Amino acid sequence: MRGRSKWIVSAVSLVLVAATGCSSSSESGDSGGNSTSESSTTESSTAEAEPSYVAQVQATIDKAMTDNVIPGAVVTIESPTQGNWTGTFGTQVIGEDRPMTADEYFRFGSNTKTMTSTVILQLAQEGKLALDDPIAKYVENVPNGDRITIAQLSEMRSGLYSYSFDPAFNATLDNDPQKAWTPEELLAIAYSHPVNFEPGAEFEYSNTNIVLLGLVIEKLTDMTAAEALQQRVFEPLGMSHTSLPVATDSSIPDPHPQGYSFGTNVSTIDTFELPEPQRTEALEGTLKPNDETDMNPSWTWTAGGAISTVGDMVTYTKALVDGGLLNDDMQKTRLDSIQPIEPQAPETAGYGLGIARFGPALLGHDGQIPGFMTVAVNDPNSDLTIVIATNLATVPTGEGSALVLLKAIIPTFYGAGAGTGGNPASVPERTDEQTPSSSTEAPSTSPSTPAAPTPTP
Numbered sequence: 481m482r483g484r485s486k487w488i489v490s491a492v493s494l495v496l497v498a499a500t501g502c503s504s505s506s507e508s509g510d511s512g513g514n515s516t517s518e519s520s521t522t523e524s525s526t527a528e529a530e531p532s533y534v535a536q537v538q539a540t541i542d543k544a545m546t547d548n549v550i551p552g553a554v555v556t557i558e559s560p561t562q563g564n565w566t567g568t569f570g571t572q573v574i575g576e577d578r579p580m581t582a583d584e585y586f587r588f589g590s591n592t593k594t595m596t597s598t599v600i601l602q603l604a605q606e607g608k609l610a611l612d613d614p615i616a617k618y619v620e621n622v623p624n625g626d627r628i629t630i631a632q633l634s635e636m637r638s639g640l641y642s643y644s645f646d647p648a649f650n651a652t653l654d655n656d657p658q659k660a661w662t663p664e665e666l667l668a669i670a671y672s673h674p675v676n677f678e679p680g681a682e683f684e685y686s687n688t689n690i691v692l693l694g695l696v697i698e699k700l701t702d703m704t705a706a707e708a709l710q711q712r713v714f715e716p717l718g719m720s721h722t723s724l725p726v727a728t729d730s731s732i733p734d735p736h737p738q739g740y741s742f743g744t745n746v747s748t749i750d751t752f753e754l755p756e757p758q759r760t761e762a763l764e765g766t767l768k769p770n771d772e773t774d775m776n777p778s779w780t781w782t783a784g785g786a787i788s789t790v791g792d793m794v795t796y797t798k799a800l801v802d803g804g805l806l807n808d809d810m811q812k813t814r815l816d817s818i819q820p821i822e823p824q825a826p827e828t829a830g831y832g833l834g835i836a837r838f839g840p841a842l843l844g845h846d847g848q849i850p851g852f853m854t855v856a857v858n859d860p861n862s863d864l865t866i867v868i869a870t871n872l873a874t875v876p877t878g879e880g881s882a883l884v885l886l887k888a889i890i891p892t893f894y895g896a897g898a899g900t901g902g903n904p905a906s907v908p909e910r911t912d913e914q915t916p917s918s919s920t921e922a923p924s925t926s927p928s929t930p931a932a933p934t935p936t937p
Contacts, residue, residue, distance in 0.1 A: 531563030589847025597834020694782030739851020753878030772851035
């Protein structure tokens with residue numbers, strides 16, 4: 481992709497350092513309960529003592545939020561050895577005393593990709609498709625469709641242009657944020673651009689891939705993609721607060737925060753970093769972000785449209801990484817599919833069948849959509865699970881807000897200097913149709929970042 485990923489982000493580029501700060505509200509025990517806000521007090525839903533890591537995590541998150549003008553966040557950490565905790569931080573609405581609560585609904589963006597790919601893998605284990613089937617078997621008129629496989633779509637190795645980089649498309653998002661998009665409209669935009677490489681030749685993150693998989697799901701299940709996700713993913717896991725809304729629905733269930741973004745869709749095609757003096761003004765609080773809460777998410781569909789809560793996503797992330805939605809053989813196939821995005825630097829981030837690896841330890845995904853930023857990861861070795869949801873897409877320096885908070889948290893469990901490698905969504909797009917400000921260089925992936933050690937017990 482050109483410069484940075486466009487809104488729906490796959491994995492995370494982090495050089496993780498410890499930080500210190502002040503206080504917030506929190507709760508220990510069950511991740512689904514409520515907690516107070518803007519307070520240093522702790523509410524426990526069990527008789528157990530608060531986990532020992534809480535004070536440090538609260539302090540680092542508070543400082544990171546203050547330094548990066550993040551309005552609000554919900555953070556859940558679950559560890560079988562160190563205890564469970566949920567913290568709520570900041571406000572639902574900028575400028576108002578509306579404390580964030582633990583049961584807020586958020587748009588979870590590209591975490592939806594893992595759900596869509598999960599249904600595809602279920603269909604494969606049921607014998608309804610093969611991962612090496614060409615997409616042309618299920619969807620007509622796809623460029624190179626006779627050679628692009630189902631697996632290559634899920635692994636982001638198709639070479640198809642991502643429609644979310646098209647300048648006219650982004651202008652429409654800015655001018656008509658309530659527009660209800662169809663998958664066919666999105667694919668037509670993608671097909672109007674040349675492919676970027678031969679199928680399987682390289683890695684490149686593209687929303688087009690997962691929209692195509694959504695159409696495959698609908699064809700083989702004889703139901704809508706939303707119905708398939710509900711029956712095959714959400715209901716089996718008891719995720720009663722999770723849904724994929726229909727194209728005409730731009731609402732979010734209550735309670736939910738307002739969602740904010742700096743810049744416009746057009747201005748952030750190539751980078752989310754604000755230019756000066758806007759960057760300084762935003763960090764000083766004189767430039768406020770735009771309210772994007774009610775933007776219709778149909779333009780992301782099966783690539784990023786899901787709505788959920790942090791509590792539901794904790795349940796889902798454990799099943800995604802540890803199993804529960806696939807049989808043992810297919811789960812192994814999924815985890816074994818993860819490859820480094822830069823083969824010459826295997827310690828960098830990786831990507832597989834709808835799942836990302838953040839360095840050697842954490843598996844899951846992140847999601848960025850106008851107004852919101854989320855990340856949901858699990859360490860299969862220690863079963864440490866971290867889910868973060870915020871109501872700001874990117875901070876003024878351009879980094880995803882939830883990733884800023886993950887950066888603050890990880891050293892508590894992995895030690896100072898631990899890293900997660902590069903960002904699969906940041907590889908420059910290989911197309912001649914770049915906007916004038918396009919970057920032709922990939923951001924640094926910090927290949928020398930130390931590998932994350934096993935969390936301390």
